[in-house]
Amino acid sequence: MMKVVALAGGVGGARMVDGLARCLPAENLSVIVNIGDDFDHLGLRICPDLDTVCYTLAGIANPETGWGLEGETWNALECLVNLGGPDWFRLGDRDLGTHLERTRRLRQGQSLSQICREFCAAWNIGCAVMPVSDDDVPTRVYTEDGAMNFQEYFVHQQCRPKVTGFIFDNVEQATPAPGVLRAINQADLVIICPSNPWVSIDPILAIPGLSSALAGHLTIAVSPLIGGKAVKGPAAKMFVELGIEPSALSVARHYGSLLDGFVLDQVDVGLVDMFRSEGIEVLVTNTLMKTQQDRQRLAQEIVEFASSLRNQQSSNISLVERV
Amino acid sequence: MMKVVALAGGVGGARMVDGLARCLPAENLSVIVNIGDDFDHLGLRICPDLDTVCYTLAGIANPETGWGLEGETWNALECLVNLGGPDWFRLGDRDLGTHLERTRRLRQGQSLSQICREFCAAWNIGCAVMPVSDDDVPTRVYTEDGAMNFQEYFVHQQCRPKVTGFIFDNVEQATPAPGVLRAINQADLVIICPSNPWVSIDPILAIPGLSSALAGHLTIAVSPLIGGKAVKGPAAKMFVELGIEPSALSVARHYGSLLDGFVLDQVDVGLVDMFRSEGIEVLVTNTLMKTQQDRQRLAQEIVEFASSLRNQQSSNISLVERV
Numbered sequence: 001m002m003k004v005v006a007l008a009g010g011v012g013g014a015r016m017v018d019g020l021a022r023c024l025p026a027e028n029l030s031v032i033v034n035i036g037d038d039f040d041h042l043g044l045r046i047c048p049d050l051d052t053v054c055y056t057l058a059g060i061a062n063p064e065t066g067w068g069l070e071g072e073t074w075n076a077l078e079c080l081v082n083l084g085g086p087d088w089f090r091l092g093d094r095d096l097g098t099h100l101e102r103t104r105r106l107r108q109g110q111s112l113s114q115i116c117r118e119f120c121a122a123w124n125i126g127c128a129v130m131p132v133s134d135d136d137v138p139t140r141v142y143t144e145d146g147a148m149n150f151q152e153y154f155v156h157q158q159c160r161p162k163v164t165g166f167i168f169d170n171v172e173q174a175t176p177a178p179g180v181l182r183a184i185n186q187a188d189l190v191i192i193c194p195s196n197p198w199v200s201i202d203p204i205l206a207i208p209g210l211s212s213a214l215a216g217h218l219t220i221a222v223s224p225l226i227g228g229k230a231v232k233g234p235a236a237k238m239f240v241e242l243g244i245e246p247s248a249l250s251v252a253r254h255y256g257s258l259l260d261g262f263v264l265d266q267v268d269v270g271l272v273d274m275f276r277s278e279g280i281e282v283l284v285t286n287t288l289m290k291t292q293q294d295r296q297r298l299a300q301e302i303v304e305f306a307s308s309l310r311n312q313q314s315s316n317i318s319l320v321e322r323v
Numbered sequence: 324m325m326k327v328v329a330l331a332g333g334v335g336g337a338r339m340v341d342g343l344a345r346c347l348p349a350e351n352l353s354v355i356v357n358i359g360d361d362f363d364h365l366g367l368r369i370c371p372d373l374d375t376v377c378y379t380l381a382g383i384a385n386p387e388t389g390w391g392l393e394g395e396t397w398n399a400l401e402c403l404v405n406l407g408g409p410d411w412f413r414l415g416d417r418d419l420g421t422h423l424e425r426t427r428r429l430r431q432g433q434s435l436s437q438i439c440r441e442f443c444a445a446w447n448i449g450c451a452v453m454p455v456s457d458d459d460v461p462t463r464v465y466t467e468d469g470a471m472n473f474q475e476y477f478v479h480q481q482c483r484p485k486v487t488g489f490i491f492d493n494v495e496q497a498t499p500a501p502g503v504l505r506a507i508n509q510a511d512l513v514i515i516c517p518s519n520p521w522v523s524i525d526p527i528l529a530i531p532g533l534s535s536a537l538a539g540h541l542t543i544a545v546s547p548l549i550g551g552k553a554v555k556g557p558a559a560k561m562f563v564e565l566g567i568e569p570s571a572l573s574v575a576r577h578y579g580s581l582l583d584g585f586v587l588d589q590v591d592v593g594l595v596d597m598f599r600s601e602g603i604e605v606l607v608t609n610t611l612m613k614t615q616q617d618r619q620r621l622a623q624e625i626v627e628f629a630s631s632l633r634n635q636q637s638s639n640i641s642l643v644e645r646v
Contacts, residue, residue, distance in 0.1 A: 042423045042424075042426070042427050043366050043367070043423070043426050043427065043430060044366070044423075072398075073396055073398050073416060075395075075396050075398075075415075075416035075417045075420065076399060076416045076417065076419040076420040076423065077420065078417075078420065079416075079417045079418075079419075079420025079421060079424075080420035080421075080423050080424045081420075082420070082445055083420065083421065083424040083441075083442055083445050084424065084441065084445065085420070085423065085424040085427060086427075092398075093396065093398035093399045093402075093416040093419075094398045094399065094401075094402045095402075096399040096402075096416075096419060097398065097399040097400065097401065097402025097403035097404075097405075097406065097408070098402060098403075098406065100365045100366070100367075100399065100403050100408065101365075101402075101403045101406040101407065101408040103365070103366050104365050104366065104408060104409075107366060118406075118407065119406055122405055122406050122407065
């Protein structure tokens with residue numbers, strides 16, 4: 001059975017990873033999660049993507065929103081807002097328990113990756129989930145209204161400002177979290193989940209050592225765009241604002257030489273020839289993950305696609321060797 | 324109508340103050356609250372006595388515990404504890420909203436007294452509630468098991484260690500919060516609520532300038548001990564451990580020359596002669612505040628007792644003048 005590393009952002013990444021966790025033995029799956037969205041709010045350290053991935057894997061995520069917890073209550077926030085506190089970032093009561101305990105541990109000197117490991121144990125998550133780095137590498141969004149922190153752009157301003165670019169603050173000084181490079185080095189397959197390329201996957205790839213570690217590993221991306229539209233979030237809008245046609249092909253070109261294969265939705269079957277002409281192998285299927293069955297089926301298909309690519313690569317190598 | 328200042332600790336103080344608020348015009352009542360219990364927990368600034376007083380005055384306190392909020396939920400704490408966080412200090416979800424917003428404002432540079440004023444406005448509290456100081460003056464409890472922070476003693480160790488004394492850290496550098504001395508200077512009556520003398524009232528009186536400001540103002544204490552027992556908390560146990568008989572008389576002697584009058588429970592009517600022989604005027608009544616009616620009746624009786632003492636004092640002065 002293949003060892004798989006998944007690079008994941010928020011909701012789309014979490015659903016993909018959940019599908020993979022249902023196909024693979026726990027010890028064969030490692031998830032490397034974006035930390036660019038992480039920020040401090042109300043004195044609490046909040047790691048939205050890490051939590052979305054973990055809550056989803058633990059089976060406790062809110063199935064409607066995709067983020068936050070199922071059966072959540074909002075009493076703390078309601079009382080805080082009544083006292084004049086900020087209401088733009090929604091924090092449920094149960095979710096607050098996560099942030100309070102994470103913040104307490106960080107203040108005690110534990111690293112984010114260690115905390116994540118222990119939280120996963122408490123949530124009975126079998127696979128390895130790790131932040132890409134234990135360093136603080138916040139995404140700053142450059143827009144026509146000026147530069148702003150990611151959550152300011154994403155939640156407070158609801159992605160309204162037109163983006164002009166992104167910076168991952170302090171990324172040059174950052175190092176991969178313990179376990180990240182080892183997981184990649186042992187991987188037979190790297191899956192870039194259907195997350196936002198600009199603000200979910202790029203902040204992972206930008207950590208020094210990450211991209212070079214991926215080289216030589218079979219890498220497949222799953223398109224976050226279906227018919228040129230994002231299932232969720234501002235990915236398509238960002239492509240447009242940056243002057244790029246929003247399409248699965250643009251996503252593949254964004255990742256460039258990292259990719260060996262690409263998974264695109266059946267809606268985009270018309271793009272297959274263009275992918276082939278650029279030398280990218282494709283799997284065309286239903287990529288929309290509405291149900292748990294969708295997630296698992298898609299994950300299974302991707303693993304099979306990867307196996308076929310691997311066999312193809314080794315037979316190519318054999319051919320080359322035979323020549 | 325008399326202008327009244329109440330010095331208050333937690334539950335007993337809050338109930339007394341609530342009774343007073345039901346007898347007096349809002350502008351005639353100022354409440355000065357103990358801050359010795361205040362502490363940092365989970366990165367949050369927690370002010371137990373201030374909150375108990377405010378929640379009670381706002382009519383949102385939990386009527387069973389006396390502290391915390393009515394109809395509280397415990398989801399954040401439950402999730403935090405599931406992740407390995409500390410469970411010894413109970414924080415409800417609504418209550419967390421208070422602590423989060425207070426901590427946010429303190430970090431922004433607002434003072435505790437300013438925050439308290441704005442919270443009181445949000446909670447529709449008419450009278451003035453103020454922390455005795457905006458400085459941090461934490462009570463440290465000296466015990467046979469060593470010195471410990473107040474909440475460590477009070478909540479975590481449930482008052483089990485035998486006390487040997489108390490220190491109010493940094494009290495020499497502390498100053499009264501804005502409004503505290505003005506309220507005392509304008510007061511016709513100061514009521515020392517039925518709160519723990521050692522760890523609720525003493526930390527108020529210890530703030531430089533407080534005791535001297537009280538001099539010359541008609542001051543009445545309400546006994547927190549009934550039949551030698553505390554209605555709630557470790558007051559009687561502390562008297563015993565410090566080698567003093569736990570009784571209403573010991574409470575009166577503790578406050579010494581500050582007092583003009585004392586309110587003791589009918590259970591302790593046998594002590595009246597001893598009070599008289601020490602020159603302390605007494606009101607004997609039912610001091611147990613079980614219901615809202617109890618609070619209001621007791622407050623009314625104390626105000627009337629104070630009026631009679633005032634009339635008596637002024638006739639004494641007249642007598643002296645006439646001699």
